[in-house]
Amino acid sequence: MTLRRMVKDTTGQDVYLCRGCQECDLPHVEEQDIPLGSLVQMIIFDDEEVLTCRTLWSEKVLEESGLACRRNLQLRAILLALRAEARQRGLA
Template sequence: MTDFRYPSLRAVVLSSAGQDLRRCSHCSFCSGSFDSNGDTDITLEMLLQMVIMNDDEVLTSRTVWSDHVFESARHACANGLDMQAVLQALRDEARRRGLVAI
């Protein structure tokens, strides 16, 4: 459920990480660019869609908090989005909202 007390997640990613998710062409390259090692509950493509749709549940997904995904994600986008920066911005926002322990 979206909490309207906070800025949109797309705006958070743009301001915190400098990544404009409108660059995503939904090519699925990010979802198949590395072995998830079983650490994910959603693909990176689904994660981007959830951010664009401002779905706050993305902030507590296993994918956002997976160190394996985080380390593998920097060059996961064929369009040059820095997925590692996106994940870090989402982690920081989850902490700011008090959804996880610091």
């Protein structure tokens, strides 16, 4: 199953709605290796590296992701689904 499908089935969120606008960027959060918007794009491209990136596992990012998307994607739910998937694949 693709990451996009897993996210859709688990959270009801369709990452195809992401426009890559990067307005969800959290530049003040240091513990990131990729911006939040790029993380969402990685889901679209089914890039498994998203499951091990520092941004995904940052508690600060998780905390601030709730209202970060301008297109109303529920980024916090998406991050939690990705974390669960990483654990299931033995990557966490």
